Amino acid sequence: MQPSFFNQLLLICQFEIKRNFATRKGLLSLLAYGIIWYFILLYPLQFAAGLLTQEHGLNQNFSFFNFIGLSSIQRWSIPEFDVFWHFALMIFPMLSITLAADQTCSDRERGTLRFIVMRSSRDRVFFGRFISVMFIQILLIVAAAFSTWMLALYHDASLVASALPDLLALIVNLILIVLPFTAMMAALSAQVKSARQATIWAILVWTFMAGIISGLAHYLPELNFLKFLIPGYQLSDLAQLSGWRTLQLAFIPLLQSFILLACGRWIMSRQAL
Amino acid sequence: MKSPIIQCQQLRHIYSGKVALNDVSFEVEAGEPIGLVGPNGAGKTTLLNILSGFLRPTSGTVRLFGHAPGAVQLNGKVSALPQDARLDPIFTLTEQLAYYARLQGFTTQQAILEASRVLEAFALTEAAHEKPGVLSHGMAKRAAIAQAMIGTPALILLDEPTAGLDPVNVRTVRSIIAEQSSATTFIISSHDLAELDRLCRHILLLENGTLQTEKIQDNEQPSATRFITLQMESCPALEVIAKLKALEGVLQVTNPQKNEFVVAYKADLQSNIDLQLMQCIQANHWQYRQLNHGKTLEEKLFFRD
Numbered sequence A: 001m002q003p004s005f006f007n008q009l010l011l012i013c014q015f016e017i018k019r020n021f022a023t024r025k026g027l028l029s030l031l032a033y034g035i036i037w038y039f040i041l042l043y044p045l046q047f048a049a050g051l052l053t054q055e056h057g058l059n060q061n062f063s064f065f066n067f068i069g070l071s072s073i074q075r076w077s078i079p080e081f082d083v084f085w086h087f088a089l090m091i092f093p094m095l096s097i098t099l100a101a102d103q104t105c106s107d108r109e110r111g112t113l114r115f116i117v118m119r120s121s122r123d124r125v126f127f128g129r130f131i132s133v134m135f136i137q138i139l140l141i142v143a144a145a146f147s148t149w150m151l152a153l154y155h156d157a158s159l160v161a162s163a164l165p166d167l168l169a170l171i172v173n174l175i176l177i178v179l180p181f182t183a184m185m186a187a188l189s190a191q192v193k194s195a196r197q198a199t200i201w202a203i204l205v206w207t208f209m210a211g212i213i214s215g216l217a218h219y220l221p222e223l224n225f226l227k228f229l230i231p232g233y234q235l236s237d238l239a240q241l242s243g244w245r246t247l248q249l250a251f252i253p254l255l256q257s258f259i260l261l262a263c264g265r266w267i268m269s270r271q272a273l
Numbered sequence B: 001m002k003s004p005i006i007q008c009q010q011l012r013h014i015y016s017g018k019v020a021l022n023d024v025s026f027e028v029e030a031g032e033p034i035g036l037v038g039p040n041g042a043g044k045t046t047l048l049n050i051l052s053g054f055l056r057p058t059s060g061t062v063r064l065f066g067h068a069p070g071a072v073q074l075n076g077k078v079s080a081l082p083q084d085a086r087l088d089p090i091f092t093l094t095e096q097l098a099y100y101a102r103l104q105g106f107t108t109q110q111a112i113l114e115a116s117r118v119l120e121a122f123a124l125t126e127a128a129h130e131k132p133g134v135l136s137h138g139m140a141k142r143a144a145i146a147q148a149m150i151g152t153p154a155l156i157l158l159d160e161p162t163a164g165l166d167p168v169n170v171r172t173v174r175s176i177i178a179e180q181s182s183a184t185t186f187i188i189s190s191h192d193l194a195e196l197d198r199l200c201r202h203i204l205l206l207e208n209g210t211l212q213t214e215k216i217q218d219n220e221q222p223s224a225t226r227f228i229t230l231q232m233e234s235c236p237a238l239e240v241i242a243k244l245k246a247l248e249g250v251l252q253v254t255n256p257q258k259n260e261f262v263v264a265y266k267a268d269l270q271s272n273i274d275l276q277l278m279q280c281i282q283a284n285h286w287q288y289r290q291l292n293h294g295k296t297l298e299e300k301l302f303f304r305d
Helices: A005-021 A024-058 A079-099 A105-110 A112-117 A122-155 A164-191 A195-219 A221-229 A243-249 A251-270 B044-052 B093-103 B108-121 B137-148 B167-180 B193-199 B237-245 B273-283 B297-302
Strands: B006-015 B018-028 B034-037 B059-064 B078-081 B155-159 B185-189 B202-207 B225-232 B250-257 B260-266 B288-293
Touching: A005 A024, A005 A122, A005 B093, A024 A079, A024 A122, A079 A122, A079 A164, A079 A195, A105 A112, A105 A195, A112 A122, A112 B093, A122 A164, A122 A251, A164 A195, A164 A243, A164 A251, A195 A221, A221 A251, A243 A251, B006 B044, B018 B044, B018 B059, B018 B202, B034 B044, B034 B193, B034 B297, B044 B059, B044 B078, B044 B155, B044 B185, B078 B137, B093 B108, B093 B137, B108 B137, B137 B155, B137 B167, B167 B185, B167 B193, B185 B193, B193 B297, B202 B297, B225 B273, B237 B250, B237 B260, B237 B273, B260 B273, B273 B288
Parallel strands: B034 B185, B034 B202, B078 B155, B155 B185
Antiparallel strands: B006 B018, B006 B059, B225 B260, B225 B288, B250 B260
C-alpha cells in the first residue's frame, strides 16, 4: 500500500529527528548547545536579571539598560524573561541559520537524496525536512525558555503561575521568529552544495536584500513594503514589545515563511539530483 | 497487446550548452533485461537519470507506467541504482534500508526483515550493522544495489551495477538479475559487453546523445548469412584464416582481435559448420578456447559492417 503524504512526512521527520537525537554527531551538537546555554544562564542572564531586580528596587531615574540602549528591557513580568527575550532575539535566528543549513544539500551532493526521492517525492522530502528542523528548534527553544523559567523560580518560587503565560508567549514568538530563517535555509539548501555554502549565501542574501530594499525604499518610499520580505525585519520592533502583544507582528514571519517555502519548493522541484 | 512500461518521445537534454541527449525516442515493454550501451559521454547516465526522475529533460516527454518520472505512483514500482550515489554515513545499512522500505509502505517489522533479506542476498549480513564509512568500495556498491531490490519493483534501472565489483560478486549480481528478471524488467547500463551479452537480449545503443537503431541481439539469426565466433589459443592467424575460408559454405573469416576469428557462412549451404570447424582445428593440431554461435555483442554494436 502506498504511504500517504502525511505518513511519509512523518517518516521523514522521524528519521531526521533520529539523526539529531540518536546519533553521536547529533548528541554532540545537543551537548554543545546545552553547555553554551548553561553558561548564558549562569553568567550574562543571571547577572543581568539580578541587575534589573536591583534597578526595580531602587526605582531610580538612571538605568544601566537605558544607558546601553536597551530601554525596552524592563517590559516582561519577570526580569529573567526580559534578558532572555533580548538574548533569544539575537541567538535563535543565528542558531537557525546554522542548524537548518543542511536540510538537503549534503544528501543531494552525496547522492543519498536519490535513494529517498525514488520512494517519496521532492515535495515530501522538502517539507518533511523543513518540519523536522522546525521540530528540533522548537525543542531547543522550549528547553531554553524552561531553563530560564526555572532560574526565575529558583530566585522567587512565587512566580510559578504568573510567569507561565509569558513563558508561553516567549515560546510562540521564538518559533515564529525562526520560521522564516528556517524557510530561507530550506530554499538555499535546495540550491547550494554544502551547509557552509548555504550559511555564507544566507548571510550574503540577507545583507544584500536588506541593503538593496532599504536603499530602494529610501528613494521610492512606496517600495517600503518590500522590507517585509527581509527575514528578521520585525525583530527591532519586537524588542519593544512584551507578552502577547508581540503577536501583533506575527503576520510578518508567517508571510515571509510562506514566500520562502514557495521559492524553496520551486527550486527543489527543478534541481538536478 | 502489452502496453509499454517506458515511453520516451523526442527526449533532449542540454548540459551547459552541450547536447547530452538528442531526440531520443523509444519504448520498452516488460520482459527480458535491456542493456544500455555506448561510449563514455554518450548520454547513458543522463538517460537513466531522466528515467529515474533525478533530472528534468530540456524537452520531450517520458512516461513510466503512464506516469512522469518521480511521480509518487511509481513508489515501489520503479527503483534505481544511481551512478556514484552513496548511502548516508551516519546510519547503519539496516537503518537506512529499513527506512527506505518504510517509505515504500512496509511496516516497521516488515521493513527490518526486508532490509535483512536484500543485505543477505548481496552477502552483506555481517555488515548489516556497520555504517557505510567502514565498507569497501565493492561492499558499498553492493549495498547500493541491495537498496534497489527492496520490495518487488517492476522496473529497476541499474547504472554500471558491476563496475568495481570482484568476479564473485559480479556473478552474484548477475544471478540475482537473472532470478528476478521474470518479475522485473531491468535496464542495465554497462561497459561490460560480455556481461550484457549474457544477460540481455535487447540492447539500446547511445552514441553522442543519439539513440542508434534499437539493436536486438538474436542468436537465431534469421538471415541467410550466419556467424560463428571462435576464440583460439595461440595460433598462426593467417594460416587459420586461409584454412577456415577453404571450408564449404564459409563466406568470410575476419580476425578482429588476437586469437579471435569471426566466421561468416551461408546457413543454407552449411548446416554443420561447427563440426567442420572442430575437425579443421583438430586436423591442424590447434587449440581452441571457445566457440560461440553469432558475433559477440562488441562486434555487433561497434564493429558492424
